Amino acid sequence: MADLNNLISPFFLNDKEVRKVIELIFFSYRDFTSGPDKILEKLSFGRAHHRVIYFVGKKNNITIKELLSVLQITKQSLSRVLNQLVKEKFIIVSTGVDKRTKKLSLTEKGKNLESELSTIQIKKIRGVINKFNEDNINGFKKILYEMTEDNSKKIFQQIND
Amino acid sequence: MADLNNLISPFFLNDKEVRKVIELIFFSYRDFTSGPDKILEKLSFGRAHHRVIYFVGKKNNITIKELLSVLQITKQSLSRVLNQLVKEKFIIVSTGVDKRTKKLSLTEKGKNLESELSTIQIKKIRGVINKFNEDNINGFKKILYEMTEDNSKKIFQQIND
DNA sequence: ATAATTAAGTCAATATGGCTGACCTAAATA
DNA sequence: TATTTAGGTCAGCCATATTGACTTAATTAT
Structure with missing residues (x-):
């Protein structure tokens, strides 16, 4: 069940x-x-x-x-x-x-x-992701990205060319 | 290089x-x-x-x-x-x-x-993780956990028995 | 050439969510 | 009995945000 x-x-x-x-x-x-x-x-x-x-x-x-x-x-x-x-x-x-x-x-x-x-903040992130593999890190980034609203996605793309 | x-x-x-x-x-x-x-x-x-x-x-x-x-x-x-x-x-x-x-x-x-x-918030999280596999989701949780300071880890454990 | 729009600034008032410091009461513990 | 602990309260302060109204200067559209 x-x-x-x-x-x-x-x-x-x-x-x-x-x-x-x-x-x-x-x-x-x-x-x-x-x-x-x-x-x-x-x-x-x-x-x-x-x-x-x-x-x-x-x-x-x-x-x-x-x-x-x-x-x-x-x-x-x-x-x-x-x-x-x-x-x-x-x-x-x-x-x-x-x-x-x-x-x-x-x-x-x-x-x-x-x-x-x-x-x-960079050191903190690096210190953490050091313990994880490429797949987990890419997953983490993608999940965060998907957590954002459409407007934030647009702005994120804009500021990153 | x-x-x-x-x-x-x-x-x-x-x-x-x-x-x-x-x-x-x-x-x-x-x-x-x-x-x-x-x-x-x-x-x-x-x-x-x-x-x-x-x-x-x-x-x-x-x-x-x-x-x-x-x-x-x-x-x-x-x-x-x-x-x-x-x-x-x-x-x-x-x-x-x-x-x-x-x-x-x-x-x-x-x-x-x-x-x-x-x-x-639950729906938002579910909607997002639906698109990912078990390994990615567990990775996401673990990365977030590792992002926290020791004191927050302690409190997190406390409130979750 | 004039009108409308846009980018930016400003003044004033208000709300939320934090903080410190000082002080108090009542109950538990040493 | 003295001390510590849990909680409360008053007062003032600061940071970050909001709305609304209004202004100036420059650009764009008609």
Whole structure:
């Protein structure tokens, strides 16, 4: 009776097992950001600053509009965080060919911080996937990808050419 | 030269590939919580309420202290959220055998909300893992588990007996 | 050439979810 | 009896997000 699902679907997780996955997503996300958060705190920065620095570092000369579409926050929310980063010279702003637009890039100082923060997360991921095989790692990436909504998939493709 | 790593380690992700994983973690987490968030918003609740409801549902008669150790927030932060949930009869409080402690459980109303919220996430996970094989799914769970810190591992084990 | 749209910025108010510090009560334990 | 533990509370603060209204300057469409 309980094994009926295995006759239909090749592999089935019951609610209890799926709930464990929910919990692991919660715990792992929290722990994944806690390292960078400690460094950001010393600079009186938060999660929001990391996200801005990350995506500006990812796509040099990104515009405000593009950044907003990635972060999915309002321009008022972005404004405060971005202005702080510009004022403290982590990010430099220039005018685009279309003079209505602005292009954002990391300064050397910004690149150093970006690197410091990302290195923690890169090392954590490498340390973990070291213990797994190619198939598991590709599976992990694909499952994460499938967990995202269509709009996120589109943005993910955009920022990765 | 670039393939040198493959001679040493069985599988290696370069920085660019690891950064994709960082992005997928960000996008997938955001999208994973967006469904429940819409329902919570109608009740003037937020992420914090969901977490409390989830873990009270998970472990019936959980104490304040236990809940705090899972959530890793201060009792002042928990207080506001929990009091709202009690006032609006999603959670019921009773006194423990040790009369200093309190035991929290979901009311029927609370169970209904918990179920509504969790069902969204359970369905999302099932919909995704349906497309993968047993090995990939087990790999996914294990990678998430390894992404957590020791303390989270301990708590995860505790709440799952 | 003018009108409409777009990119960006700003002001103000509001909500949520965290935090610290100080202090309190009641119950259990040493 | 003294100390520790579980829980609560008051006050103030900060970060991150929201909505709405309005502005400026530049580009594009009519």
